[in-house]
Amino acid sequence: MLAKRIIPCLDVKDGRVVKGISFVNLRDAGDPVDNALYYDEQGADELVFLDITASHEKRNIILDVVRKTAEEVFMPFTVGGGLKTPDDIRELLKAGCDKVSINTSAVKDPAFVQKGAERFGSQCIVVAIDAKRTVGGKGAPPEWAQYHPELLIPEGKETWELYIHGGRTPMGLDAIEWAKFMERLGAGEILLTSMDRDGRKDGYDIALTRTVSEAVTIPVIASGGAGTLEHLYEALSEGKADAVLAASIFHYREHSIREAKEFLRARGVPVRL
Amino acid sequence: MSIAIVDYGMGNLRSVEKGFLKVGVDARVVSTPTEVEDASGVVLPGVGAFRDCIRNLEELNLREAVIRGIRGGKPFLGICLGLQVLFTQSEEFGLCNGFDVFPGRVVRFPEDHTLKVPHMGWNTLSIKRRAPILEDVPDGASFYFVHSYYVVPDEPGITATTTDYGLRFTSMIWKDNVFATQFHPEKSQQMGLRVLKSFGQFVKKN
Numbered sequence: 001m002l003a004k005r006i007i008p009c010l011d012v013k014d015g016r017v018v019k020g021i022s023f024v025n026l027r028d029a030g031d032p033v034d035n036a037l038y039y040d041e042q043g044a045d046e047l048v049f050l051d052i053t054a055s056h057e058k059r060n061i062i063l064d065v066v067r068k069t070a071e072e073v074f075m076p077f078t079v080g081g082g083l084k085t086p087d088d089i090r091e092l093l094k095a096g097c098d099k100v101s102i103n104t105s106a107v108k109d110p111a112f113v114q115k116g117a118e119r120f121g122s123q124c125i126v127v128a129i130d131a132k133r134t135v136g137g138k139g140a141p142p143e144w145a146q147y148h149p150e151l152l153i154p155e156g157k158e159t160w161e162l163y164i165h166g167g168r169t170p171m172g173l174d175a176i177e178w179a180k181f182m183e184r185l186g187a188g189e190i191l192l193t194s195m196d197r198d199g200r201k202d203g204y205d206i207a208l209t210r211t212v213s214e215a216v217t218i219p220v221i222a223s224g225g226a227g228t229l230e231h232l233y234e235a236l237s238e239g240k241a242d243a244v245l246a247a248s249i250f251h252y253r254e255h256s257i258r259e260a261k262e263f264l265r266a267r268g269v270p271v272r273l
Numbered sequence: 274m275s276i277a278i279v280d281y282g283m284g285n286l287r288s289v290e291k292g293f294l295k296v297g298v299d300a301r302v303v304s305t306p307t308e309v310e311d312a313s314g315v316v317l318p319g320v321g322a323f324r325d326c327i328r329n330l331e332e333l334n335l336r337e338a339v340i341r342g343i344r345g346g347k348p349f350l351g352i353c354l355g356l357q358v359l360f361t362q363s364e365e366f367g368l369c370n371g372f373d374v375f376p377g378r379v380v381r382f383p384e385d386h387t388l389k390v391p392h393m394g395w396n397t398l399s400i401k402r403r404a405p406i407l408e409d410v411p412d413g414a415s416f417y418f419v420h421s422y423y424v425v426p427d428e429p430g431i432t433a434t435t436t437d438y439g440l441r442f443t444s445m446i447w448k449d450n451v452f453a454t455q456f457h458p459e460k461s462q463q464m465g466l467r468v469l470k471s472f473g474q475f476v477k478k479n
Contacts, residue, residue, distance in 0.1 A: 002388070002438055003395040003415065040462060045395055071291050076417055076460050096287040098419075098460065121321040123391055123419045188391060219389045242389060272395040272415040 070096025117186025201227030298473030
């Protein structure tokens with residue numbers, strides 16, 4: 001039986017982990033490879049590196065991180081942040097990561113996702129969706145959306161709105177419809193973050209997670225809001241997520257990955273121990 | 274002579290190469306028929322589309338070299354697409370012919386399947402025949418999978434392991450010198466490295 005996945009997320013800036021493991025004797029707490037090795041030993045199922053380096057000119061730094069990680073860590077890992085062209089994808093995959101996560105660039109130009117999937121295979125294209133509850137939507141939809149009216153949010157409709165730029169810019173598009181659209185264009189997986197819950201540690205947005213998970217046939221990773229092991233359980237059971245992404249709950253050693261998996265197994269969730 | 278990891282422009286060869294290096298097995302990425310012929314063992318990795326895989330191997334004149342190696346008794350390890358191309362025909366994007374080393378088909382998980390496709394993540398192996406490369410792998414061990422198609426061999430006897438994903442499919446085959454896995458040993462942490470190591474030992478002995 002396929003195991004539900006537990007995926008720690010590390011924020012990387014200029015080649016250094018800025019939101020990673022704390023209170024552990026890592027040789028170097030800012031070193032991405034040390035962080036990755038720690039989670040590898042802990043039994044994490046995958047890893048996500050979120051590159052928050054602002055400058056596109058510094059992309060060679062993240063490539064170096066990926067190369068070094070791939071030499072030491074033999075588990076699947078995804079890199080997201082700042083990808084703009086098919087060549088950005090190619091370089092990351094060639095450096096040794098397994099999947100890339102695309103957010104802002106997918107909304108600016110949906111064909112980017114399609115091109116990426118056609119050229120490199122759907123299995124390596126993760127679309128990251130940042131969603132926030134709304135009534136009727138706030139943002140102005142991009143120009144191309146006139147050809148895809150199903151993505152627009154009707155006035156007064158209660159749903160989730162799609163955000164870009166790390167959750168700062170509302171796009172006037174329905175996040176649920178957007179997930180379906182991305183699947184049609186070849187996305188292999190959805191990384192779904194609730195902007196309402198992110199950083200609050202009071203649980204994932206279960207309704208959002210379940211709605212997206214039921215709307216698409218590709219795997220959905222729930223993100224944003226994990227504060228307790230119970231929250232992981234809710235997202236994987238009631239929320240129907242295939243995987244959960246979490247940061248601080250693991251980085252600050254509130255819980256180990258193993259503890260989380262044992263908790264889930266005791267509740268009947270299939271996990272890899 | 275070292276093991277040749279065949280580079281035909283598909284997928285993550287770096288992990289395979291580094292995985293062998295980690296367990297002390299000499300393996301190199303190669304992209305010419307001569308290098309494949311000179312190698313003591315051949316590894317054919319690959320993720321992506323079946324048709325592109327076959328086309329790239331043909332364009333680089335690698336197809337014949339790989340098949341000759343297999344038929345000549347050279348140890349072979351296929352990974353993911355490297356398993357699928359050994360069969361007669363795939364349903365991916367209409368029908369596409371494979372190497373036909375083994376009679377059988379490559380089919381997609383059914384549309385009405387209640388589970389997500391691609392089958393992505395960690396799943397367990399049920400060992401039917403203990404192939405030499407599974408020497409250090411316990412029954413029920415977990416490996417990393419990512420695929421939408423699976424193989425259906427005409428001779429069920431070549432199946433070495435099966436895996437359950439809504440239906441039970443062949444997740445590894447073994448016949449004589451030929452091993453091929455649907456899962457990714459190079460992405461399966463310690464358990465996967467054991468498989469690579471055992472393949473290295475098999476190559477040494479043969």
